[in-house]
Amino acid sequence: xxxxxxxxxxxxxxxxxxxxxxxxxxxxxxxxxxxxxxxxxxxxxxxxxxxxxxxxxxxxxxxxxxxxxxxxxxxxxxxxxxxxxxxxxxxxxxxxxxxxxxxxxxxxxxxxxxxxxxxxxxxxxxxxxxxxxxxxxxxxxxxxxxxxxxxxxxxxxxxxxxxxxxxxxxxxxxxxxxxxxxxxxxxxxxxxxxxxxxxxxxxxxxxxxxxxxxxx
Numbered sequence: 001x002x003x004x005x006x007x008x009x010x011x012x013x014x015x016x017x018x019x020x021x022x023x024x025x026x027x028x029x030x031x032x033x034x035x036x037x038x039x040x041x042x043x044x045x046x047x048x049x050x051x052x053x054x055x056x057x058x059x060x061x062x063x064x065x066x067x068x069x070x071x072x073x074x075x076x077x078x079x080x081x082x083x084x085x086x087x088x089x090x091x092x093x094x095x096x097x098x099x100x101x102x103x104x105x106x107x108x109x110x111x112x113x114x115x116x117x118x119x120x121x122x123x124x125x126x127x128x129x130x131x132x133x134x135x136x137x138x139x140x141x142x143x144x145x146x147x148x149x150x151x152x153x154x155x156x157x158x159x160x161x162x163x164x165x166x167x168x169x170x171x172x173x174x175x176x177x178x179x180x181x182x183x184x185x186x187x188x189x190x191x192x193x194x195x196x197x198x199x200x201x202x203x204x205x206x207x208x209x210x211x212x213x214x215x216x
Contacts, residue, residue: 003024003026003027004027004028004029004030004162005020005024005027005028005029005030006029006030006031006032006162006164007020007029007030007031007032008031008032008033008034008037009031009032009033009034009045009050009053010033010034010037010038010043010045011034011037013049013053017029017057017060017061018057018060020060021060021061028062028063029060029061029062029063030061030062030063030064030065030145030162031054031057031061031063031064031065032064032065032147032164033045033050033064033065033066033067033068035067035068035069035070036070036116036119036147036148039070045067047067047079047082047083050067050083051082051083051086051088054083054088054090055086055088058088063091063112064088064089064090064091065090065091065093065114065145065147066079066080066083066090066091066092066093066114067079067083068093068095068114068116069095070095070096070116071095071096071097071117072095072097073095073096073097073098073102076092076093076095077092080092080093091110091112091113091114091145092106092109092110092113092114093113093114093115093116093147094106094113094114094115094116094117094133094144095116095117096116096117100136103133103136103137104136104140107136107137107140107141107142108140108142110142111141111142111143112142112143112144112145112161113137113142113143113144113145114144114145114147115129115130115133115144115145115146115147115160116147116148117129118130118146118147118148118149118154119147119148119149123151123153123154126149126151126154127151127153127154127157127158130144130146130149130154130158130160131154131157131158134146134158134159134160134161137161143160143161143162144160144161144162145160145161145162145163145164146158146160146162146163146164147163147164148164148165149163149164149165150163150164150165150166151165
């Protein structure tokens with residue numbers, strides 16, 4: 001089974017990507033600049049430092065996302081151009097303030113486009129934005145990566161090519177397991193999640209879980 005992995009530069013600037021890549025046998029590695037982390041924590045991520053990181057580990061990653069500036073399409077586009085000039089084929093980011101005409105141009109040029117500006121939106125606006133942009137990209141022969149989107153209510157109808165969200169760590173942090181059950185999804189919590197998960201009892205949804213090739 002292929003396992004794809006996304007790493008944020010904000011948390012992995014010292015990680016040995018060559019070693020990590022050797023363990024990623026079948027999947028792809030996508031690098032994110034960590035712009036949202038910088039935006040929310042006040043941390044500074046410079047374009048040059050990010051570029052040097054990408055250059056150092058060239059050949060270890062399959063895709064990398066540009067260093068976007070939240071809500072500033074012009075600066076984001078400028079960063080993308082500069083990284084391209086250094087020979088780094090980073091994915092562009094469609095952020096708030098960009099036009100759909102510019103989005104179409106990104107898809108035609110890159111094929112694979114990261115979509116930001118969805119964090120903080122309500123369920124319906126987020127779902128509509130991601131769905132519309134994925135369909136638009138598909139019509140042009142491309143696809144999107146939905147930045148910071150982990151809600152099943154958005155991912156199921158939108159079907160983006162890829163997406164990321166810290167909520168996937170819920171299995172380790174809160175004992176929450178999310179899985180599809182035909183036309184709906186089930187979300188179950190393991191009581192006593194502060195203990196090791198292999199030592200905690202599982203309750204709820206077992207009948208549904210047993211219909212899948214897993215052992216609850």
